[in-house]
Amino acid sequence: MKLIDKISTYNSPHPFYTFEFFPPRTDQGFENLLPRIVRMSNLNPLAISVTWGAGGNTKDTSLNLAELIQSEYRLDTILHLTCTNMEKGMVDEVLRAAKDNGIENILALRGDPPKGKEEWMPVDTNFQHAIDLVKYIKSHPDFSSSFCIGVAAYPEGHPDHLLDEETELSYLKAKVDAGADFIITQLFYDEDRFIPWYKKVREKGINQPILPGMMPIQTYQSFVRLIKLTGSKIPAEVMSDLDAIKHNDQLVKDYGVQLAVRMIRRITTETDVPGVHFCTLNLEKSVQRVLETLKWIGHSPQIVPNKLIEEPSSEEPLPSGAITPVSAANAATLGLFNIPPSENEAGRGELNKADSWDDFPNGRWGDSKSPAYGVQGPWGNNDAVNQGTISQWGNPKSITDLTTIFLQYLHSEISTTPFSFDPIQPESKLILPHLQKLTERGWWTVGSQPAVNGVDSSDPVVGWGPRTGYVFQKSFVEFFCTEEDARMIERKVAEEGDGWVHYYAANSKGECRSNVPEDGRNAVTWGVFSGQELIQTTIIERQSFLAWKEEAFSIWLDWASFYPPGSAERRLLEGVHNDRWLVNIIHHDFKKEDALWTFIDDA
Numbered sequence: 311m312k313l314i315d316k317i318s319t320y321n322s323p324h325p326f327y328t329f330e331f332f333p334p335r336t337d338q339g340f341e342n343l344l345p346r347i348v349r350m351s352n353l354n355p356l357a358i359s360v361t362w363g364a365g366g367n368t369k370d371t372s373l374n375l376a377e378l379i380q381s382e383y384r385l386d387t388i389l390h391l392t393c394t395n396m397e398k399g400m401v402d403e404v405l406r407a408a409k410d411n412g413i414e415n416i417l418a419l420r421g422d423p424p425k426g427k428e429e430w431m432p433v434d435t436n437f438q439h440a441i442d443l444v445k446y447i448k449s450h451p452d453f454s455s456s457f458c459i460g461v462a463a464y465p466e467g468h469p470d471h472l473l474d475e476e477t478e479l480s481y482l483k484a485k486v487d488a489g490a491d492f493i494i495t496q497l498f499y500d501e502d503r504f505i506p507w508y509k510k511v512r513e514k515g516i517n518q519p520i521l522p523g524m525m526p527i528q529t530y531q532s533f534v535r536l537i538k539l540t541g542s543k544i545p546a547e548v549m550s551d552l553d554a555i556k557h558n559d560q561l562v563k564d565y566g567v568q569l570a571v572r573m574i575r576r577i578t579t580e581t582d583v584p585g586v587h588f589c590t591l592n593l594e595k596s597v598q599r600v601l602e603t604l605k606w607i608g609h610s611p612q613i614v615p616n617k618l619i620e621e622p623s624s625e626e627p628l629p630s631g632a633i634t635p636v637s638a639a640n641a642a643t644l645g646l647f648n649i650p651p652s653e654n655e656a657g658r659g660e661l662n663k664a665d666s667w668d669d670f671p672n673g674r675w676g677d678s679k680s681p682a683y684g685v686q687g688p689w690g691n692n693d694a695v696n697q698g699t700i701s702q703w704g705n706p707k708s709i710t711d712l713t714t715i716f717l718q719y720l721h722s723e724i725s726t727t728p729f730s731f732d733p734i735q736p737e738s739k740l741i742l743p744h745l746q747k748l749t750e751r752g753w754w755t756v757g758s759q760p761a762v763n764g765v766d767s768s769d770p771v772v773g774w775g776p777r778t779g780y781v782f783q784k785s786f787v788e789f790f791c792t793e794e795d796a797r798m799i800e801r802k803v804a805e806e807g808d809g810w811v812h813y814y815a816a817n818s819k820g821e822c823r824s825n826v827p828e829d830g831r832n833a834v835t836w837g838v839f840s841g842q843e844l845i846q847t848t849i850i851e852r853q854s855f856l857a858w859k860e861e862a863f864s865i866w867l868d869w870a871s872f873y874p875p876g877s878a879e880r881r882l883l884e885g886v887h888n889d890r891w892l893v894n895i896i897h898h899d900f901k902k903e904d905a906l907w908t909f910i911d912d913a
Contacts, residue, residue: 311386312414312458313357314491317519317584324606325578326356326585328388328521331592333360333371334681335857340371343592343681344378350594351385353607356585359388359417359494373404377411388415388460393437401437401446409456417460417494418443418485441485448489461490463520465498465507469541475507479514486516493520494587497536500545501573508581522577525589526596527566528669530556535731558768560776563669567599574604592682595669669845699726700872707878709752712886716754720746728865729756736771741785744907748789753893756862757788759834761900767837774847779839785906786834786850786896793817796891800825802913803895811909814855814894818863818887822856832896850896859892 313328320326329350334340347358360376362368372389380387389408391401408416420440437443440461447453463482467473473481482493493516498504504522511520527533530552537544548569555561574586588597601607668680702724703715718724720742725733738745740760748755760772762783767773773781791799796815803811803825812832816822826832835848870883897906 312491313386313388313460314458314519316356316386317492320356320584324604325583327601327606328357328359328585328587329355329597330359330361330587330589331375331681333363333368333375334592336853338853339681340375343375344383346592346594346681347379347385348383350590350597351383353598353601355385357386357388357415359587360390362390362392362419369400369404373407376408376413380413381411386415387413388417389413390417390419391443392419393439393443401443405447405450405453405457409453414456415458415460416443416447417462418447418490419462441481441488444485444488444490458491459489460492460494461485463493463495463511465495465504465522466500466541466543469496469539475510479510479516482511483514483516486518490518492518495520495523496542497523497525497540497589498542499537499548499569499573500543501576502545503543504577505580508577508583519584521585521587522574522583523587523589524570524574524600525591526563526570526600527552528563528591528593528596529559530562531732532591533562533566538731557770557773558777559774563596567596567603570596570600571603574600592680593669668847699728700869702726703728703869705873705879707882709882712754712882713749713752716749717746720749720755727756728869729862740771741907744910745787748787748910753789753791753795755787755789756892757786757894759783759786761785761897761903761905763901767839775837775845776839776842779837779842781837782835782900783848784832784834784896784898784900785903786894787906787910788892788894790886790890790892793889793891796823796893799893799895799913802909806909806912810898810905812896812898814850814852815891816856816859817889817891822852822859824852826852828852832898834896850894855894862892863887 317326329347331343331347334343351358358379360372360379362372376387376389379385389404391404405416418440420438436446444459444461447457447459461482464478467475467478486493495504508520525536533552536542551565552562555565577583578586588600590597598607668682704711706712706715715724716727719727719730720734720738722734737760738758741758745755745758760783762772762781764780764782765772767775767779767781768777769781772783775781799813800815800823803813807825812824812826812830814822814824814826831849831851833846833848834850836844836846838844866883866887870880870887873879873883895906895910897909899905
């Protein structure tokens with residue numbers, strides 16, 4: 311059913327809500343997302359939206375996911391569609407596939423620049439802006455009556471260009487006049503900015519339903535990265551509140567729920583927004599808790615076909631009286647103790663924690679089975695290579711130049727590398743001499759962690775999760791090196807590893823070597839907390855390594871693309887892409903801090 315028709319006939323004492331999901335990067339993540347969507351459908355969303363990857367890089371999986379949700383599970387679906395990399399005829403192909411599978415809602419977006427490109431350039435000149443998609447669909451005889459069309463709005467301004475508010479509103483009005491039926495806003499965290507903007511939109515004569523985009527804060531690091539990507543303006547008090555609890559993952563998650571509740575209550579009181587759009591990041595607990603706190607969840611579950619066995623959704627209760635970095639008085643001020651927990655059904659193992667087992671992901675090495683594996687920015691691109699960042703790296707023309715760049719990052723002389731979006735973390739500084747030694751050797755490190763044996767979960771450097779527990783880590787390091795060195799590592803592991811050392815090594819040509827069994831999975835970060843099952847947040851296994859490997863080697867080409875063809879810089883970076891190997895080494899003896907580093911030094 312078309313969303314605009316559902317909105318016009320919606321009858322409930324509370325506003326409606328929609329959920330947004332993205333296609334996971336692995337097959338297992340995709341498979342595990344489906345039962346999660348089924349569980350969340352029992353919260354009665356008005357529709358489910360499916361994102362379109364930056365640069366159109368998820369076209370097939372986005373279509374597959376949207377088609378399954380719509381045709382197999384009978385949930386009204388909104389398919390995102392962008393202009394980026396849409397070659398001639400591809401728009402028709404996507405729209406026909408959507409129509410054939412009963413999808414009646416499209417969110418038309420311009421999209422982000424393809425990876426490695428600073429400026430957005432159209433592939434098909436007919437589709438340069440979102441308005442071109444709207445006009446095309448509305449004028450095409452096969453599609454004009456088939457689709458309800460949504461467009462994006464930016465209450466804080468578009469992150470790609472600095473335009474005055476009046477010009478931004480004129481662009482939005484043009485999209486609406488071209489035929490847009492509803493509007494979804496970019497994420498924001500300041501209702502003081504949204505509410506006046508909303509009133510100006512209405513004064514502009516735009517009467518279509520507007521859905522404010524909401525994303526409950528999940529972790530401090532992901533939130534900081536999000537506001538960098540979107541350019542969101544964060545109120546000082548919110549940043550201050552988060553800074554006080556940033557080392558306590560559970561309190562950050564709780565605060566994110568409470569902040570979303572506060573914002574939604576105020577927005578729905580002071581404006582006539584009919585509903586809210588939740589960006590879920592393919593996680594379910596926080597969104598469910600927001601809806602429970604608002605008392606928006608009805609008692610009649612949405613009926614879906616019995617395609618999947620529906621697993622009972624259950625929540626682990628929030629720890630009461632937990633020791634946290636903020637006092638009980640401060641926590642009460644922040645509103646952290648008035649969030650109602652869901653009931654917990656004990657004794658159901660994996661089934662019981664299906665909604666929460668991936669609540670505390672740890673970077674890219676989160677479990678590749680997770681529906682949230684490979685999370686990307688909302689409507690956005692996590693690309694660290696752009697005109698602003700390459701200025702830090704200068705004009706590398708030799709292997710020595712590249713080694714210097716990676717050493718400068720380790721010494722905090724530059725804040726990023728193409729493989730590290732953020733400045734070097736305090737955890738990495740614990741093993742800085744070892745990383746420096748490897749980098750000086752020409753093994754450019756792009757990922758690592760120290761061994762940790764039962765450190766208090768409140769530790770400000772390596773702690774995570776609830777504060778009543780202990781965390782553990784196996785040491786690992788990942789780097790680019792020559793094929794000769796990769797072969798040497800392989801021989802040393804075989805001869806001297808004694809079962810304590812696992813490795814993966816791969817190149818851009820598709821070769822992969824490892825001593826890990828095909829179905830082996832190495833847990834390298836886990837935690838034990840009061841009243842909870844063991845939580846395992848970081849897994850290194852073949853599928854996640856290969857998924858990352860593809861991205862890692864593409865980064866070299868993205869970087870190379872910023873230099874002229876035939877230049878020394880471009881030849882160097884393309885040569886690294888073609889000839890180097892990506893190696894990951896894990897040492898399983900987490901009781902010995904130096905076990906990995908001694909093993910590597912002996913090499």
